Amino acid sequence: MAITLISILALSVAVYFISKLSWKVGAVINALAGAYLMIYLFTLKVGSSEVLGTLFGEKLLLTYTNASFYFSFVSMLVILAVMVFAIKWLDSQKYPSAFNMFLLMMTAASLGVFFAGDLLTLYIFWEIAVLSSMLIVPMGKKEARRAAIIYAVMSATGTYMYLYASFMIYSRYGNFNLAEVAKDLANDPSMPFKVTVYLLLAAAGIAKSGIFPLHTWLRIAHGNAPDAFSAVLSGQLVKLGSYVLMLVTAFFPTLKMFQGLELYSKIPSPNYFLLALGATSIIVGTLMAIKQDDMKMLIAFSSVANGGYILVGIATMDAIGFEGGILHVFNHALAAAIIFMAFASVVYRTHTTKISEMGGLIHKMPITFISYLFAIISLAGIPPMSGFISKWMIYQALVRKGMFVTAFIAFFGSIGSFLYVFRPLAGVFLGQLPKKYKDVKEVPAIMWIPMVTLVAISFIMGVWPFPILKPIEAMRADFAISPSVKIADASNWLVRGVTGSWNPVIVFNLFIIGFAIAYLLYTLFPKPKKVDLLAPHKEEGAPINIYTGGEYIYTPDLYQYNTKMYAGFERMYEKHPSWEKVLDMLCKFFHDLGQLVHGWFFRPSPSAYAFWTVMTLLIVFWVRW
Amino acid sequence: MMTLAIAIPLIAAFLAAIRKSWGYILYAIAAILNFILSLSLIGAVPSIHALGGWKPPFGINLVLDNASFYAILFINAIFLIVAVFPDIIGKYATVMLVLMAAVNGFVLTGDLFNSFVFMEIISAAAVIIASKRENYYSAFKYLIFAGIAGSLYLIAVIFVYTQTGSLNMAQAAYFSFSQKSLVAITTLFLIGLGVEAKLFPLNGWVMGVYGGNDLAPVILSTAVTFSAMYMMGRLMITIFGGGVLQVLYVLALITMLAGELAALYQKNLLKTLAYSSIGQAGLVLAVLSKGKEPFTSLAYFQLMNEVTAKLVLFLVAGYLVYKYTNLNGIFKSHKVLGTAFSIASFSLVGFPLFAGFQSKLRIIMEAFKGGDYLLPALLLLATLIELTYLIRWNVRLWFEDQVEEGEKGSWRHGFVAIALAIFLVVIFFFPNIYLAPASKMADAITSVSGYINIVTSGLGGM
């Protein structure tokens, strides 16, 4: 593992110079490297372990667990798709060589995070991943430059808390090794220490996966990063955060650690705290996504909400909830990647991300539309796409535990997701095609093939989810989370929950049959006359177009409804408190503090320096004498 | 041999004063000679040299132990690197030569009054250097400060003399002061050195001087700071052990936070970096003030990393700031300089793959081992702030829309900057390049008896 990771890291630098000659070759090498890594994941044996090197006298350990396999598989799926997508897409970019280099570097680093066997290795790879992705972000729109800074700072806030906690652990147990630390933590008598460490470690995951208090970077970073990279950001990078959250809540035996702190339904209060944060993110993400006009920011907020789902699922400390949360990682990764790639395709052709400037692209970009459609079906959790299964599992856990408020929030997020995914669907792809986009074409095959492949995978996993449930069940078994129900019952084609089961194959077949019946009825009755959406269309001499209340409208833009879609609902919370403003205030506070320091100590005249010198003298003497 | 390190630049300075046009060439020759000389001194460690045959504690003596050896090696290396840039040195070759001589003397000397003299020379030379590009007001402020600091330093020296009857450092180290006089002496020394070491609140001059021209930060933030830090360790730990180290610890932490906060506020690239170097100095001083191994070695390790990174940053920044008026997106035309700048700033922040990671994480780790939970927390907070403004600058210089047409860059800057930057990456993988000298320095600094032994045993031989 070590050699592979390091050679991929080295290759990334080489890719930069190759890309300087021809970025296309660089992109192809990237894709090949991605494909190699994908295959490589399957050749590795679960449980194998390797030493990467030594740092500060501690061995840097790489271990390959079921969780590593699952998370890196999901990551590689997304990254590979984006790498293939980028082969063509990069020609719209200003910095293709740097993009190639950092993308590959980030890939290696994120795999390193998943492989890490100890806290320090995880930190090192984590920082490399953050650094390389942070350098890709500002290649996007103008606002992206600010986004990169906010991303770096938020991420670092979490990471440094994590680092602090790692060293706290090290100074107490003399060990960074995750497995050892888990054992030590379980037996540690000091509750304040455990809670502190737990929360500080989780902070990294919270910052990275966009959970509530540190979620604001997602909007700006995902919304402004280079379009295809947003797919990686949302589909893969935030999953690093989910991985850390999974480590601290499930891999560390929190139930045992926090015995006696149970708050409700046998969930310890620190876990419950995280769960509450997750639930808050669902609300915040959903509400904010509903009111966005920028389609990428909309999906960025949806990533906040879905990160919340993942956290809620994991933090329930219930077998089915945990599996649901982990499966949601897969589902959301795929859905978000497809959506962002679809958006990248749209932007590739139209050069805008504002929903209000688009419309009717379905007639120009049908494949992109179909990809987006299936992705939102998955994102909204509607069968037969895979997104439903994970949401179903999370609901099962919440219902079983009797957590009605959280269940309410989960339902709210789910229904709310219908609202916000519909917004780009209607505003970008459906409706009237503005005149300026009448020459827009579908993106080339190399760009839509990865999208469609991901759609196919998501679809197949929705109908036959048992292959993807297998590693998750193995993970659950590794972490020994109760109750041990067998969720995937492949022999009976059943997905079992604690409160019932369902058969995805039957549901899918029923849908097919229903569609067939509908089609039969459709063909049975008179053939329709094709009507253009707006332009008077002369067929048999009669102009027939859509109903316009008896008025002639010749400008499609006037007849496109894509702004303020939920005005009535938005009005109910337009005066919401903004967390972004709070963080801005904090930022301003530090800035003002800097100004104060600057003004007090660093600017005054020479006589003031003499004053300060005397003051120091006096203080020192006063203190020491 | 040791005297040559002071003598060569001094002679060169005289020559340069006579023939102005030979200035740069003389500087280059002196720098090369000095560097070779300091390399060749490795065989002479440890030894002392009594000037004029007056034996310590009566005469002035130069001490070459591990600490001073590595210090002058490092310092002369920096002078050598600066020698690559005739355009930066310009008309200031003479002053630079004087500075070189003074810094070498400051580091090598084993006599308190002599160190005062060298410090005054350093201040004088530094003030002249600071006044480059008509930066007179800042230079004047610096002058005032250096004057106050020098007089306090002198008072401290007088204190020591009245107590011990000698100006020799080894003698002072041997002498057991009463607690009260120790505090008085160390406080005065602290303030005297604090100016050069950029200790809060004596660092008001830094922003104006570093931010005012391209020569001052390059040499003052590296060589002079290094010598001041060396002397800080020597005086505070070796000679007057104990003393006001706790006060230094608190002041250093404040320095760190204050510097970083002010840097966050700053909108000028050079001034930002100036504040950043205040913050870094605070970190080094805080670690140094622990007064024992392994903190001392980590402090010097961090100092070396920081100085290397800062050298790159100031070289690049000084070059660009005076070439362009608007720096937005300027790295698009100066890719090599930009890469070096980015690597150096990432190293400063402490990202993995870069040198700063090694030293910062070690500091945190050792602090935890020592049961100090405050230093890591503040260090991480300061790092967070540092990361904010350095990323901001990186993003601005790389990605903003370019306003000014980029010109062809200077290959000297590019070569030196990228070489140093690559060196920073190399240090991540092989930290011992810096860590081994640093720990040797630290050993020498923390061992009082070792120092006294060197001086006393050196009495016989020359």
Added chain:
Amino acid sequence: MTNSMNEALKAIEIFNPMVEEIDERQVKVSVGNDKLVSVLETLKSKGYSHLSLITCVDWIDDGQLELVYILFSWQDGGKFIVTTRIDRNNPKFVTVKEIWPVARFYERELHEFFGVEFEGNDDMKPLFLELWDEMPPLRKDFDPREYSKSKFPDRKYEKDVIKEAKIFRGEIDG
């Protein structure tokens, strides 16, 4: 007449208006072509700031068109009807859209229905009529019946409907 109307009348006395009191709150003021704008401005400054309508009367026998400006005061509900007569054959007048921006729509309407040109108002596109090709329809010499006959064919009754109706009612025998 209310007090404010008296005051307003006093203010416009210098323009030699022909004043005709219609009822308690309505006064008709007829002035010459050249003084009309001044009168309107004065009235506006006196509180008659609402331009209710601009319309036109076709005095075909006099060969004149009478422009009618109706001003309304929101203070006391008084109404001034300021009129002036212009030549029918060369119907030109100046625009008041600088005083009341809304006037441009009224002027468009007048241009459309009476053919009055307003100097200074260039926007004379048709407002109400679509694809009108005849002379302005509200002029007295326009014959709408003729036009209707030419454009909108009537139903041709094969039977005498009136006679049938009479038979139906039993008034006559069929």
Added chain:
Amino acid sequence: MTGVYKAIFNLAIAFFFVLTLEGIGRKITARVQRRIGPPWYQSFIDVFKALSKHPFSNGWIFDFGVLMALGGAIATAAIVPMGSTFWTPFPNTDNFFVIMYLFAVGALGMAMGMVGSGNPWASIGVTRALTQMLGYELPYLIVLASMMFYYKTASIHLLIEKQAGGWNLLVMPIGAIVAFISLLGMLGKKPFDIAIAPAEIASGPMVELSGKYLGLLHIMHVFSIFVEITLFVDVFLGGGNFWWFLLKFLIVWILAVLISSVLPRFRIEQMLKFYWGVPLGLAFLNAFFVLMGWTL
């Protein structure tokens, strides 16, 4: 295989019974308004007449949306158990959440097809429908969640079996009331017909539907009504044989029609405030009672 026959029977009942009920509902509304009203078979005539017309199509997404809507509705209607374990086509797949979300396929198909027509009225209608969903689904889901917590199952036919001792209407009366209010929203009946609102937005999503599209969507609507009311009957009004089920269905429908025939329409915010006020509070109250074990 019996499952398939039962599913076909489900669909047949859904079509004929609900269309009849629609006619009866119109009749009842007419009687409330002191009119005579159309005959009971009027809805059949309407559906088949619509199917017989020569429609307009606004492109392939329009066709596809309508087909997807109908297909989703048929799939959902085929799963729902009709009042007893015997009339459960697929006992392993009658999970409540599956039905709820499969139901959304139809809604999504309709939304997509209708917006695909390019008419802004349709978009407005769909956004209103989605917002309304946010209103009524939440109290309903909370009530259902507390029920599932109480009986430890989400399987509809098991829920029916567990009511052998007493109807849930009597066990959790508050929940039943809330669910019924939500049902009114689901049905799009009068105070909640915001999405269609013919007077404001020209019948909203359906604005561009002509001929067979309208007919197919009407059939989809029929299946939706079947699913919605059947769920309510199954969950709250206990088991019984098939005829009892039809009777309960009829009663619930008539009640909904009676309420809708005398009420005006909400505005969209009013609807949300209404649902998130008392019904949601009551739903949580119900959940609290269930948690405490205070059931009748």
Added chain:
Amino acid sequence: MKERTVWEQIADQLRSRSIWMLHYCTGCGAMELPPTMTARFDMERFGIMPMATPRQADILLITGYLNTKTLRRVIYTYEQMADPKYVIGFGSCTINGGIYYDSYSTINRLDYYIPVDVYIAGCMPRPEAILEAFQYLMEKIRKGEADGWKRYKENYEWYKQNQIRSLGEVYVHDEFHE
């Protein structure tokens, strides 16, 4: 007239029992419709319902005057309706121009521009008359005689020519619709 197939006969039966109307209303004519719809006369008992869009409607009820400007919209609306579609001209103004027969802007004869299946005479007709007309139309549909939509297709050139003669152009561009 062609023979209808069995399916068409069945379809006509259905169509006659389920008439969804779109009413084009001007002033006085519209007043007669509310009583027709509501409890006093209750047109829903014949399966007649008001519809909001031309797409869903079967008949276009034109109550009152049409001037050149509105006639354009009516033609436009009529063409947006799905076949089979019927038109009822309501009031004498649609028959012969009513009292404004000599206006420069009102048309005199509706069936000159679009095919009208049933006229209701009167100014204004009472609700009884309206219901009577609907009954008559139903009868016509049932017999397959209400073939205005077919005539419009067959004689499209003629209708178009008439429309253009009176209107100049049917679909106009103007500043408010661009």
